[in-house]
Amino acid sequence: MTSQPYRAPRQRTRLLGLAGLLAVVGVVGACGSDESSGSSESTAASSATVAVEKPWSRTTPSGATTGAAYMLLESAGGDRLIGASVAPDIAAKVELHETVAAGGDGTTASSPDTMHDAVGSSAEGSMGSAEMGDDSMGGMTMRPVEGIDLPAGQQVQLEPGGYHVMLLDLAAPLAAGSTYQLTLQFEHGGTVKVDVPVQDSAP
Amino acid sequence: MTGWELSRPVRRLVIVMTRGGLRRWLELLVVVVTLASAACGSRDQTLEGLTRTSPLTVGSVQLPDVTTGAKTTAFPFRAPPGEILLAYFGYTNCPDVCPTTLADVRDALGRLGSAKASRVELAMTTVDPARDTPEILNAYVGSFLRRFRVLRTQDAMELRTAEDAFGASSSVTTTTDGRIDVTHTGTLYAVTADGTVAVEWPFGTTVDSLTNDLNLLLEDA
Numbered sequence: 001m002t003s004q005p006y007r008a009p010r011q012r013t014r015l016l017g018l019a020g021l022l023a024v025v026g027v028v029g030a031c032g033s034d035e036s037s038g039s040s041e042s043t044a045a046s047s048a049t050v051a052v053e054k055p056w057s058r059t060t061p062s063g064a065t066t067g068a069a070y071m072l073l074e075s076a077g078g079d080r081l082i083g084a085s086v087a088p089d090i091a092a093k094v095e096l097h098e099t100v101a102a103g104g105d106g107t108t109a110s111s112p113d114t115m116h117d118a119v120g121s122s123a124e125g126s127m128g129s130a131e132m133g134d135d136s137m138g139g140m141t142m143r144p145v146e147g148i149d150l151p152a153g154q155q156v157q158l159e160p161g162g163y164h165v166m167l168l169d170l171a172a173p174l175a176a177g178s179t180y181q182l183t184l185q186f187e188h189g190g191t192v193k194v195d196v197p198v199q200d201s202a203p
Numbered sequence: 204m205t206g207w208e209l210s211r212p213v214r215r216l217v218i219v220m221t222r223g224g225l226r227r228w229l230e231l232l233v234v235v236v237t238l239a240s241a242a243c244g245s246r247d248q249t250l251e252g253l254t255r256t257s258p259l260t261v262g263s264v265q266l267p268d269v270t271t272g273a274k275t276t277a278f279p280f281r282a283p284p285g286e287i288l289l290a291y292f293g294y295t296n297c298p299d300v301c302p303t304t305l306a307d308v309r310d311a312l313g314r315l316g317s318a319k320a321s322r323v324e325l326a327m328t329t330v331d332p333a334r335d336t337p338e339i340l341n342a343y344v345g346s347f348l349r350r351f352r353v354l355r356t357q358d359a360m361e362l363r364t365a366e367d368a369f370g371a372s373s374s375v376t377t378t379t380d381g382r383i384d385v386t387h388t389g390t391l392y393a394v395t396a397d398g399t400v401a402v403e404w405p406f407g408t409t410v411d412s413l414t415n416d417l418n419l420l421l422e423d424a
Contacts (some may be wrong), residue, residue, distance in 0.1 A: 058302050062342035066298035099299050100218045138405055139372060140300045142385035160303035161407050167240070201306055 032150050043150065049148065050075045051191040054203050055182070055196045060173035067091065067174050068164040069182055069196050072156075078152035083185035084165045090180050092169035095144050102139035142166075146185070160202070174198040214395045230365040243256040249420055251412040252393070261290070261368045262398015266328055266361065269337035278326065278354055280368070281398035287420050290400075292371050294331035299391040300389045300406055303310035305347040308391070312348070319421050326352040328365060330373035330387045333357075369400065378395040393420055 064203035073081060086093045140161075148163055150156050158164050165182065167174075174180070176198055184192045197203075214230050221330035261280040270380075282288035289308060293301035308397050312320040329335040332355050335343075340353035356362050366372055371388035378384060389406030392418070402416055 032395060058306065059346075061292055061295070061302055061305070061344075061346035063339035063346075064295050064298075064302070064343060066296055068298040068302075102307065108205040138370075138388040139386050140389040140406055141384065144386075164299050196385070 059176040067167040075150040080187040081148040091167035097166040231417040246375040253347040259400040289325040318355040
């Protein structure tokens with residue numbers, strides 16, 4: 001006569017527990033991470049020793065003639081990125097660069113650590129105006145580098161604000177959704193061809 | 204405290220009000236909702252960027268406005284009532300820092316939604332007026348944002364005065380082998396309707412922090 005199947009109390013409790021657990025997981029998952037869920041295919045290319053992961057370039061803003069490529073590099077045995085190139089129909093010149101914080105006396109400090117420290121330690125709230133008076137504070141600049149060392153087994157990031165492969169004199173703006181080929185040259189690991197996707201934001 | 208403990212007083216109320224199987228469901232619902240609120244969490248109700256005990260006043264600083272269709276030629280650094288003005292010093296040949304910051308602003312405004320985003324405008328001042336023509340500037344910033352101003356002066360002193368007001372600086376130098384090196388402060392500034400800098404975000408500030416702070420600023424705007 002009952003329209004629903006009879007469930008023993010213990011079983012009902014278990015079902016409730018499961019439903020509750022799923023509800024919690026669903027809600028926490030939904031509001032969870034602020035990180036955008038990773039890029040679809042991170043094109044991984046590797047020579048014998050160097051692994052290249054998550055390469056990407058930002059869509060070229062209208063009017064810009066330079067671009068940057070970012071990626072994660074890891075060499076099991078240790079290596080050094082010493083150059084990069086693209087076909088002429090992408091850009092005329094490719095260089096390795098590093099964005100650094102510029103010091104008041106012209107000295108530079110390696111950017112990623114400096115900036116991360118600065119943001120981490122001083123983003124607490126009010127600061128006295130005296131501390132911010134130095135007009136070299138926050139100055140950013142870029143400099144070309146001869147190579148980027150890849151210590152054995154250590155992942156090295158080429159990322160906004162840090163190292164990047166710079167594309168100069170773009171033949172045409174890099175369009176979102178497109179892909180171009182970048183050839184990386186390593187001291188020991190030969191050359192690696194990487195397909196770099198172009199997108200609006202980091203993967 | 205766990206969600207279970209937090210929900211104790213509510214559960215007591217539920218127990219009193221109901222009986223039997225329904226009570227269990229409601230208890231569970233209360234726990235879930237409490238856990239969820241704790242997990243989704245309120246972010247800091249304080250600004251995550253940098254603030255000063257004596258805020259910078261920049262409202263009397265003006266620069267030539269070269270935005271396409273600008274009604275006036277001089278633009279003062281103050282937001283319209285109820286709005287926030289973001290100020291940035293950069294240049295379009297910047298492959299890394301400037302696009303990153305502008306993209307982060309775009310992403311933060313996207314998270315705020317169109318109603319709030321329509322109360323935020325970004326004014327970019329070029330530190331490289333020789334290469335950055337008005338056409339290039341409009342196209343460049345327009346690639347990232349819908350509400351923007353582009354400001355450009357070829358008068359070095361006028362640019363320096365504006366930068367000084369923000370505690371910013373820049374330089375453009377040509378090396379012997381013809382390379383043009385540009386240094387510029389990568390900080391993004393939020394200016395309110397009274398012409399003061401409410402908060403400063405150094406380069407590298409996350410989209411999360413920008414979104415959090417913009418929300419707070421718009422509440423007070």
